[in-house]
Amino acid sequence: MSLPWLYLLLAGLAEIAWAVGLKYTDGFSRPLPTLVTIAGMVVSFYFLALAMREIPLGTAYAVWTGIGAVGTVILGMVLFGESRDLARLACIALILAGVVGLKWLGGAGQA
Template sequence: MAWVLLILAGLFEIGWAIGLKYTNGFTAPMPTALTVIAMIISVVLLGLAVRDLPIGTAYAVWTGIGTVGTVILGMVLFGDPATIIRLTCITMIVAGILGLKFLSPA
């Protein structure tokens, strides 16, 4: 269950990171509210996950999910560059996340 919570926390991290783009510097009320709610949910779920997972593993996986998802959505939604180097780096992050998942004691 801790891994499910951690994955959900990572997905909400993607949500708030992408949401930042839509807040227009926190001047757009609805995107700002949704972004702040996603931030809170993400951190709460991370906090619940670390009850059963090592903090270093959980934090690395949480930020990794957020990083990969945000980079990919940046490419899809905002036209961020999708170079071979960027895609290779994303692949390495995913490999690290999977390594931590499958080699973690919890």
Template sequence: MAWIVLVFSGLLETAWAVSLERSAGFSRPLPSVVFLITLVLSMLGLAYALREIPVGTGYAIWVGIGAVGTAVYGMAALGESASLARIACLLLVVAGVVGLKLFH
């Protein structure tokens, strides 16, 4: 269960990062509220998962999921560069996250 919560929390990290950008410095109310809710839920999920998963592994996986998710969202929805080099770097992050899970 801890691993499922950790993955979901990582996805929520992507949601709060995107909401933070959409809030335009907290000047837009709806994205600001979404940011706060997803931030709190993401942190609560991380805290829950870290009861069973070592902090180094759990935190690195949480950050990796959030970072890759946010970068992919940026490329898919915001027109950010999707160069081969960027995609290769994201695949390296994914490989690191998978490696941390496998060698936990």
């Protein structure tokens, strides 16, 4: 994995962290979860910006949001008991397939 793609993976993982963190902030009324969530946002955007030096904008953004969406949905199921309906899982698989496809087709160096 090249460095820009590693940055993009880290950005996506940080996006998952801040998205889940939002649930714990209780509308930004709890200071510690709010600070952790804001830190996750900063880290996520930082690594996204680094990745976009090499990875095309559309590819980077789609992969970043895809990682965040899939990870957040999975953690929603695990942490908050959200639906594990087969149709929902199939849709998550489609998002994941899109992310993998964009990585495969939208290689670094096409910026």
